[in-house]
Amino acid sequence: MANVPWAEIREKFQAALALSRVELHKNPEKEPYKSKYGARALLEEVKALLGPAPEEEDERPQADDASLQSEDPSLRLPAEVVEVEGPVAQRSVRLAVIEYHLGVNHIDTEELSAGEEHLVKCLRLLRKYRLSHECVSLYIQAQNNLGILWSEREEIETAQSYLESSEALYNQYMKEIGSPPLDPTEHFLPEEEKLTVQERSKRFEKVYTHILYYLAQVYQHMEMFEKAAHYCHSTLKLQLEHNAYHPIEWAVNAATLSQFYINKLCFMEARHCLSAANVIFGQAGKIPTTEDTTESEGDVPELYHQRKGEIARCWIKYCLTLMQNAQLSMQDNIGELDLDKQCELRALRKKELDEEESVRKKAVQFGTGELCDAISAVEEKVRYLRPLDFEEARELFLLGQQYVFEAKEFFQIDGYVTDHIEIVQDHSALFKVLAFFETDMERRCKMHKRRIAMLEPLIVDLNPQYYLLVNRQIQFEIAHTYYDMMDLKVAIADKLRDPDSHIVKKINNLNKSALKYYQLFLDSLRDPNKVFPEQIGEDVLRPAMVAKFRVARLYGKIITTDPKKELENLATSLEHYKFIVDYCEKHPEAAQEIEVELELSKEMVSLLPTKMERFRTKLGQT
Structure with a gap:
């Protein structure tokens, strides 16, 4: 060992480390690993010297x-x-x-x-x-x-x-x-x-x-x-x-972690992760360049804006999921606000603010000192408890909408079609759940109208061949939105002693629009020969059956003074109800997917023929 040339070994080893740290882009284009190979040769020499x-x-x-x-x-x-x-x-x-x-x-x-x-x-x-x-x-x-x-x-x-x-x-x-x-x-x-x-x-x-x-x-x-x-x-x-850490990378990882907590309905922890992501992301561009700095730290502005958009999308999911969770806990069996449940949750809220919250917060907390204070300042502006009324829901809605606009700055439809559409769908969902908390039916209608205005333009230029699933999703959502608007207008009309022709026309137009989009969705399931499948795929079974059920109901809701036209509408309605009943008899597994719709369809298949016979008798008398 005494004869080992330590000075030479140390020199070669340090030179090898230096070459190993040379960035690939600094090597010749045709020899991207030139420095790595140089380092390897030196390391082999050191190995030989060591014996x-x-x-x-x-x-x-x-x-x-x-x-x-x-x-x-x-x-x-x-x-x-x-x-x-x-x-x-x-x-x-x-x-x-x-x-x-x-x-x-x-x-x-x-x-x-x-x-x-x-x-x-x-x-x-x-x-x-x-x-x-x-x-x-x-x-x-x-x-x-x-x-x-x-x-x-x-x-x-x-x-x-x-x-x-x-x-x-x-x-x-x-x-x-x-x-x-x-x-x-x-x-x-x-x-x-x-x-x-x-x-x-x-x-x-x-x-x-x-x-x-x-x-x-x-x-x-x-x-x-x-x-x-x-x-x-x-x-x-x-x-x-x-x-x-690198601020951008750290912030995106923290925001991504928030999605795990959101799925577990741990909204306090999710809020902390997102608040920390905002604070740390704000450090990007303010930190001096070091040898550890990656290309994401200021050299690539496009990547900066992309990551900002990704964090914004995580915030959207936070606001939307928290509002939807509140809706689930307060709705009745037809999806409307249950005032008794709302009162119960108000009483329970005090219990949600107990010592367990401080323990959970301490367990999840990022940073200390000034950094901790900065994160807390962001957190304090955002609620993590479920909203219990319109004003509380509106706070979350406005925050979510702010991040929708931020996300759309990068994820534009030209270049990021799928991402852009998902963001718009989340925006629509924010309006939908906010409408649940709104007690004024006219204002609820206006919220749904905003959803239509943002959804309909999306499918104008989409090629169904490449975006079939996305097209179906949007068609189905637009149909549902028109359907909900029609129901609201009917409820408004029912409160009036004598609805005028304008309201009747409005209801029928909404009905017609809902039918149009449900039919577009159902037609998308047909094969190239325009034949509807004998057995519907599992992935679209429930949507298809729900669409059939709602089409049946919509035909029954068309307002007309013409008995002959009404009889035609009832016949079409019966045809769709029968489709559901017959399909579930041939494919019993489908019944589990649409238990409520199937029971109502059976009931209508039993009742409608009698009603139609009365219309035929009436027509015969005239």
């Missing part, structure tokens, strides 16, 4: 392959502290450092198998020393890279094994030893150039943050959503604590 690996460390070739960990019980147990003492141990560790960097180098140049081989060699060399102060960080980083590699191969369970092993090792080290370990870059530095304790601590915490970040993705992929959310939240908290 072969000690034989005693190479006896168990499969020991640290995560795919074979079940065959190696020792890796299932907590590690033992074995210090790196003596020249053999030191050489093993230095060779492991080189194997690690070679592994990362090969992965960076898309040579995954070679990268895996070097990383596994690194783990084998460090196996007995993995809990030591000198090796724990290097060992964890090698496992993390293997976890990412296997994740990219869609071998998620193997990736999970590596990453959970890293987490367990980190936790054991912090519990049993705790002092900031040596960073992998320090093994070839002279004593006077080694890192401070503070810097080591910062780097080791960054390694731990990476474990949590990648585990969050693995659990998400495995549909373990509860765990994924927990690890994502922990990652975001650590990034803030250590000031190791």
Whole structure:
């Protein structure tokens, strides 16, 4: 060992690290990996200068392959502290450092198998020393890279094994030893150039943050959503604590996490994530450029506006879901506001503001000091309890609408057709649920009219061949909206002693429009020969049956003074009711999808023939 040229080794190693950090776009266009290959050559030279690996460390070739960990019980147990003492141990560790960097180098140049081989060699060399102060960080980083590699191969369970092993090792080290370990870059530095304790601590915490970040993705992929959310939240908290984050990326991740909480109806937690996203996103462009800064930090204004739009869309979902949840809790069996339920919820509201809320808030809280205050300031402007009346619902509606306008600034129909339409549909849904809280029927009609005005233009230029599903969704929603408006106008007319011809005409026009869009939807289900399917697909079964039911009801609601025309309308209505009954007899599984509509259809199939016979008798007498 005395003859090893340490000065030359250190110089080559530092040069290799410098080349490894060269950004790809700074290489020649035809040689994008030129700097990586240069770094690799230097690392191979260092490896040759260090000499072969000690034989005693190479006896168990499969020991640290995560795919074979079940065959190696020792890796299932907590590690033992074995210090790196003596020249053999030191050489093993230095060779492991080189194997690690070679592994990362090969992965960076898309040579995954070679990268895996070097990383596994690194783990084998460090196996007995993995809990030591000198090796724990290097060992964890090698496992993390293997976890990412296997994740990219869609071998998620193997990736999970590596990453959970890293987490367990980190936790054991912090519990049993705790002092900031040596960073992998320090093994070839002279004593006077080694890192401070503070810097080591910062780097080791960054390694731990990476474990949590990648585990969050693995659990998400495995549909373990509860765990994924927990690890994502922990990652975001650590990034803030250590000031190791990119504002735009962090904000989008926090906003995305809010969607998990929204789906769980945890609106306080969702609001906190979204408020934090707003505050941190506001830092974008204000942070000095560093070597860690990504292209998303100010160099790409389009990406900035896209991410801003994505966060806005998460806010829209928050406002919409909170309002819809309130509607579900207060509506009666026909979808109208139940005043008794509303009173009960008012009484329960005080209980919602108990100590549990402060505990939950503390558990989810991001940031400290000024940052925490800034997030709280945003939170205080947004309610998280379910709105119980029109004024409270209107607050959420206006906030949601503000974010609709913000999202549409980027997601315009020219270039982002599907995204734009989804945003408009959410805007329509905000009006729909606000109308639920409105007691004035005329004002409710106006809200539905606004929905029509924003939805109808969407399908004018959409090619049904490419946007069939979107077309169907919009046609169905427009039909429903006209249907609701007609019902409201009928209710208004019923309160009048003598509705004038203008109101009657209005009701019939709304009826005609609803019929038009229901029929467009039903026609979209026909095959190229314009034949309606004998068996309707599961994905459109309920919408198709509901459309048939409502068409039947609409024909029965047409106001006319002509008995012959009324008889024709009743016959058409009966035809659609019979379709529903006959279809459910042929396909019993369909009955479960439309229980209420089926019962009413059976009733109408029984009653309408008698009513029609009376009309025929009346016509015969005339």
